[in-house]
Amino acid sequence: MCITWCRGKSADEVARLFGGEPVDAELKTLDEAFDEASEADKDEDDDEAVRPPVILIGELGEWTVVLEPYGGQGVRPLVLQTLSEGGGRALSFKWTVNLDTIFFYAVNGLRIAGFDLLDPPARPGGDADEIEELVEDLPKSLESGLILAERITGQRLDSAWLSRRHRRMFMVNPIRHARPWLLEAAFGHPMLDSAELRPLVATAPTPDRLPFIIASALDIAMRENAPQDISDDPVVAEAMAALRDRPGAAECERLNGRLTEVAHRFRAQTTDGVRDPLARMDQFSTLNALAAAFIPDLATAAFQTVRAVRQLRWLDVETRLRLSVLAGCVHFIRKSTGAIS
Structure with missing residues (x-):
């Protein structure tokens, strides 16, 4: 699963940067979004029947939150860079069933921190001085992503928010970069x-x-x-x-x-x-x-x-x-x- 926070762009702008179409959105719970994402995987032998990846988008204070049940668009460097351009901020973390975890933070179009959530550094490196203290004492567990996100955003993604209905969209047109000569891992x-x-x-x-x-x-x-x-x-x-x-x-x-x-x-x-x-x-x-x-x-x-x-x-x-x-x-x-x- 991947969770992304963005401040500085409207929820519709964020949706489009993830490849979603706001006009096609339906209100769904996270459980319903997971069910739809799982159903899409059942039609792998029929290209026409396969649904695009599912995203769930909602607002939390001044931040827009995007949940991807089985995706990872949010941790793509290009996506983070674009979400944070123009003086904005964006952070995203992803984990898998194999306990592969990653956290990224971008400010004003530049990725300033990135590390493994299960092995957070004493110093995040790069230009991430502003979150150096926030990384201190993080537990080496999956919940560290939510803890760090709360420390940065000042907003708690709690069970009440997660149980509410939010806009579900399909990623029909994920963002693609205009510089094919540039390794996407270097974006931002x-x-x-x-x-x-x-x-x-x-x-x-x-x-x-x-x-x-x-x-x-x-x-x-x-x-x-x-x-x-x-x-x-x-x-x-x-x-x-x-x-x-x-x-x-x-x-x-x-x-x-x-x-x-x-x-x-x-x-x-x-x-x-x-x-x-x-x-x-x-x-x-x-x-x-x-x-x-x-x-x-x-x-x-x-x-x-x-x-x-x-x-x-x-x-x-x-x-x-x-x-x-x-x-x-x-x-x-x-x-x-x-x-x-």
Whole structure:
């Protein structure tokens, strides 16, 4: 089940952002909505008979509450971002029978907190300073979602509210984002507004952005907490200098071959009594990324470079997300230019 709170938009606006049509709404209890959602699952063999997902929408103080018996639209980054745009706020949490749980909070179009309800952090991270105290002492249970929602909204979603009839709608037209090159998991993340990524994701990326993508991925691989001693290798030094002004195809092919040889030499050393063989594997991945940057075909070079960097062990969650954004842009460019179908 998924429950979403939104403040700053009318209930009808919220309904439409979830894909519902207010004119088709009927008053139902939560139990009735669950029954209808369950009935929809019984017709899986008949496409025409399958009902769209069910949502139940009601108001609670200044907030609009959306309940999805078997859905999860509310925790989609795009939905949260859109619900909170224009100075609004939106929060949503979801849990499943397998005890998979997630909580998200967005303010003014930016997702500022997200975490597992069964393992709430001491600090929510991101820009969520305003709810840091609210996260304290949360129980590691499903009810923590309702507790935190009440702390943020000042409204209690109690049994009386849940037992009343609210507007039931079907999600006939769920919101779709207009930027297919952008990984939806990154929607609303503050990093998209950074000086580095904003020019890349604001409009559809084109092939002229591929060198930037390669440089961004390599910057991650070569940064302070990545393996450092590979920079002492003369072939690596030559390649790093060549990156500033990408050479022609023949020189790219030569550098790619030499860097591949260096990478395999480092990999062989992982079994030669090296103190930290896993660190050597990180060096191997970094060298693979650098070698990939000189594949003559630029689109393939970008794809393979990002792919190699994503294999590094030390990457934190935000860095992995950043690389996923770069990978999504490369995929979009390759697809839009016919490099892949």
